Amino acid sequence: MSHVIELYKDKLFLLQNIVKLDGRMIAFPPNQTGFAPLNSYVIKEETGALMIDTGYLYHQDNILNQLSKIVTPHLPLSLLPSRVNEFMSVGNAKAISKHFNVISYYLAQPDAPDWFDFTDSERDLELKNIPTHVIGKQIKCEIGYNTSRFIDIMSAPLRLINTAWVYDKLSKTLFTSDMFTYALSDDKDGPWILEKDDIICESQFIKSFMLNTRYWWLEGAKTRILRENIRRVFDEYDISTIAPGYGKIFRGRELVEKEFKKLDTILAEVDFSKVKAHYIARNHLR
Amino acid sequence: MSHNGLPREILENVFWLGDCLLQRYKGKTYHSYNSSYLVIGRDGALLLETGHPKDFNVLHDQMMEILYDKNIPLKYIFTTHQETPHAGGIARFLNLYPDIMVFGDVSDYHMAFPMFENNFISMEVGDKIDLGGIELLATEPVVRDIRTSLWGILHPHKILFPGDGFAYSHYHFDGHCGKLAEEAKTLDLSEVTAVFAELALFWTNFVDMSVYSDRLIQLIEEQKIKYIAPTHGLPIMDIEKTMPKVIEGLHGPYDKMAG
Numbered sequence: 001m002s003h004v005i006e007l008y009k010d011k012l013f014l015l016q017n018i019v020k021l022d023g024r025m026i027a028f029p030p031n032q033t034g035f036a037p038l039n040s041y042v043i044k045e046e047t048g049a050l051m052i053d054t055g056y057l058y059h060q061d062n063i064l065n066q067l068s069k070i071v072t073p074h075l076p077l078s079l080l081p082s083r084v085n086e087f088m089s090v091g092n093a094k095a096i097s098k099h100f101n102v103i104s105y106y107l108a109q110p111d112a113p114d115w116f117d118f119t120d121s122e123r124d125l126e127l128k129n130i131p132t133h134v135i136g137k138q139i140k141c142e143i144g145y146n147t148s149r150f151i152d153i154m155s156a157p158l159r160l161i162n163t164a165w166v167y168d169k170l171s172k173t174l175f176t177s178d179m180f181t182y183a184l185s186d187d188k189d190g191p192w193i194l195e196k197d198d199i200i201c202e203s204q205f206i207k208s209f210m211l212n213t214r215y216w217w218l219e220g221a222k223t224r225i226l227r228e229n230i231r232r233v234f235d236e237y238d239i240s241t242i243a244p245g246y247g248k249i250f251r252g253r254e255l256v257e258k259e260f261k262k263l264d265t266i267l268a269e270v271d272f273s274k275v276k277a278h279y280i281a282r283n284h285l286r
Numbered sequence: 287m288s289h290n291g292l293p294r295e296i297l298e299n300v301f302w303l304g305d306c307l308l309q310r311y312k313g314k315t316y317h318s319y320n321s322s323y324l325v326i327g328r329d330g331a332l333l334l335e336t337g338h339p340k341d342f343n344v345l346h347d348q349m350m351e352i353l354y355d356k357n358i359p360l361k362y363i364f365t366t367h368q369e370t371p372h373a374g375g376i377a378r379f380l381n382l383y384p385d386i387m388v389f390g391d392v393s394d395y396h397m398a399f400p401m402f403e404n405n406f407i408s409m410e411v412g413d414k415i416d417l418g419g420i421e422l423l424a425t426e427p428v429v430r431d432i433r434t435s436l437w438g439i440l441h442p443h444k445i446l447f448p449g450d451g452f453a454y455s456h457y458h459f460d461g462h463c464g465k466l467a468e469e470a471k472t473l474d475l476s477e478v479t480a481v482f483a484e485l486a487l488f489w490t491n492f493v494d495m496s497v498y499s500d501r502l503i504q505l506i507e508e509q510k511i512k513y514i515a516p517t518h519g520l521p522i523m524d525i526e527k528t529m530p531k532v533i534e535g536l537h538g539p540y541d542k543m544a545g
Contacts, residue, residue, distance in 0.1 A: 019397075024393050024394070024396060025393060025394055025397065026368060026393045026394045026432060026433065026434050056394075056397035056398055056400075057397070057398055057399065057400060058396070058397040058398070058400040059397075084370070085369040085370050085371065086368075086369065086370070087368065087370070087394055087397065087398035088394075088397070090370065091397075091398060111340070114338070114339060114340035115339060115340075115370060115374075116339070116370070117339060118339035118342070118370065118374040118375060118377060118378060119377050119399075120377070120381070121378065121381035121382070123342075159488050160431060160432070160488060160489065161369070161431055161432075161486070161488070162486075212433075213433060214432075214433065215489075216433060217489040217492075217493050220493070220494070220497075221489070221492040221493045222492045222493075222540075222543065222544065223492065225492070225543070226492065272494070277493060277494050277497045278497060279428075279497050279498060279500070279501045281426060282411065282426055282427055282430070282433070282434075282435065282436070
């Protein structure tokens with residue numbers, strides 16, 4: 001099941017593909033059941049757009065179809081895979097580049113096509129003519145031409161691998177890639193946008209979700225700097241929507257603050273001053 | 287032999303393949319490998335890791351030269367985990383050789399390569415691939431950057447294939463490309479391991495790595511590992527001499543942060 005949701009009129013779109021969890025996806029705990037949305041986003045102006053994450057190849061037809069409802073084939077489009085090394089982020093970068101007017105890539109590494117052109121029997125070396133803007137610690141990017149609508153692309157303050165977060169001032173949306181990804185559903189029909197706290201998203205569940213996926217190493221880690229860096233993002237930006245790479249969207253200033261607080265509490269709880277670090281074996285569930 | 291010194295037979299019927307990736311950090315230029323290893327068994331060949339997407343043609347040429355010479359087919363692929371520099375080549379290989387079976391923790395591959403869903407065989411720690419006279423044993427991935435990682439141990443050679451464990455760059459300008467760790471005399475293993483960990487293994491900046499290095503040493507001793515063939519580092523043929531430097535480097539980011 002897939003759909004497009006307009007998060008901000010004409011300016012921000014969510015492309016969702018819903019998956020049933022069966023233990024075969026890295027992003028979710030192996031014992032997790034239910035349904036989860038996999039999210040891509042299009043930030044748009046009249047003279048150009050930027051897409052965050054391109055989805056798995058499995059959803060290629062859906063993604064191309066969804067994108068065609070938002071942008072014309074001629075509109076200048078930039079691609080930003082938030083996790084360069086992961087199939088969920090880069091899976092359709094090549095197909096989108098071939099079907100739409102992709103003018104640039106934003107990536108943690110130079111020469112973006114070297115990182116995503118692997119799905120066909122041959123490479124398309126012409127893609128290498130499309131410039132790559134390398135994301136360092138933080139860069140600004142203008143959406144479209146002379147629009148004065150800038151987004152901030154930054155290195156994620158909590159991550160496993162190279163990961164980018166993005167802030168869009170106009171829509172007050174923070175795109176958090178593989179963080180805040182724990183809001184799932186037992187119902188295949190969602191809802192996929194949360195506007196008040198969900199009982200499922202209580203701290204113990206979030207902690208367990210994090211420890212059983214990308215953040216197994218957090219127990220006993222020095223988390224003070226992580227907490228400071230996350231707090232800095234929260235303090236610096238006026239955030240009314242958290243838009244993760246997968247999982248439900250969080251909307252509303254109060255809810256956003258609550259989710260940040262929960263994360264901060266969890267990071268404080270697992271700090272080395274409270275928990276002794278120990279070896280975590282593969283498949284060790286907590 | 288290609289410009290980077292590969293392919294190279296590091297032990298009998300175990301070939302090191304791949305190419306370097308140039309990376310810049312704080313004004314220095316580093317090279318790192320996205321290596322693959324080709325193992326020739328009596329019944330078929332096994333490719334460990336499918337290389338960085340940019341390297342497919344180089345890797346394929348290197349592999350074919352050996353398979354042609356040995357007159358043996360490629361039957362199996364094993365990947366340590368699902369990141370693109372390790373598994374990105376799966377579709378390229380399966381497009382050419384649709385009968386090859388891909389082993390490992392195969393989470394996500396049905397989404398990443400749905401057209402080849404029937405080629406994936408899931409392994410757990412303790413499972414084996416039999417090549418005829420040579421076996422690959424799936425083992426615990428002690429230092430990893432994705433929860434679904436698996437390492438491999440080749441028997442009877444006792445070589446550990448640790449994927450992102452033992453990850454470090456090398457100096458192209460000092461002629462380290464294609465060299466074993468012990469041959470790269472001017473390579474500061476501790477420094478390059480620390481730089482790699484700081485940049486690519488974010489979590490090592492925040493975790494006291496003695497917990498993980500103790501487990502690593504335990505694995506090496508328990509399994510009587512003699513050699514280590516990392517994906518990003520130079521192959522290690524003298525564990526006693528080289529491993530302490532790598533472990534020191536692995537501790538580097540945390541010690542720096544704590545200091």
